[in-house]
Amino acid sequence: MPQSYNKIWIHSVWSTKNREPLIAPKYEQIIFDYMRSKFKELGCPVRIINGMSDHVHCLFLLNPNRSMADVIKNVKGSTSYFVNNILKLEIKFAWQDGYGSFSIGESSVNRTFEYIENQKTKHSKQSYYQEMEKFIQLRDL
Numbered sequence: 001m002p003q004s005y006n007k008i009w010i011h012s013v014w015s016t017k018n019r020e021p022l023i024a025p026k027y028e029q030i031i032f033d034y035m036r037s038k039f040k041e042l043g044c045p046v047r048i049i050n051g052m053s054d055h056v057h058c059l060f061l062l063n064p065n066r067s068m069a070d071v072i073k074n075v076k077g078s079t080s081y082f083v084n085n086i087l088k089l090e091i092k093f094a095w096q097d098g099y100g101s102f103s104i105g106e107s108s109v110n111r112t113f114e115y116i117e118n119q120k121t122k123h124s125k126q127s128y129y130q131e132m133e134k135f136i137q138l139r140d141l
Contacts, residue, residue: 006064009047009104011112012072013057017094021053027087032056034082038075042066047109050116057116059104072099 016022023031032049035058039046043063051057058075062068076095083093104112 004064006062007106008062008064009059009106009109009112010062010068010101011057011059011104011116012068012099012101013055014072014076014099015055015096016053017096019054019096020091022091022093023051023053023056024089025053027083027089030087031079031083035075035079038078039071042071042074044071048113048116050119052119057119059109059112059116068101072101 028051032051035049035056036046039058039060043066044060047059047061049056049058062071076099080094083089
């Protein structure tokens with residue numbers, strides 16, 4: 001094969017600073033759409049972005065020419081700038097340091113999509129910390 005081919009699905013999760021509920025429902029879609037555009041600029045097509053007032057989930061294809069840390073740093077940093085300087089909400093918006101990223105096999109992409117799509121229902125039954133513990137322990141969602 002003369003060219004390289006990569007298809008690396010990533011499910012990333014990160015929270016707002018101090019887990020504060022900084023993503024108000026009326027701005028949620030605006031913020032998620034902006035994040036989607038940043039991922040696209042970085043060459044990382046997004047399948048879905050969703051979350052709660054205190055954290056987000058992103059399912060995207062990793063650009064093989066960029067590191068995971070670079071992609072997440074760029075998306076988080078530019079989103080904070082966008083919220084604070086363009087949307088100019090009454091609150092100071094910031095993300096928590098760190099993130100969780102998990103590779104997703106092609107056979108699990110649809111299941112992961114549905115999991116992210118149903119965040120509001122999921123979190124009526126389990127907390128963010130319980131959710132992250134499951135990811136870290138590699139248990140079924």
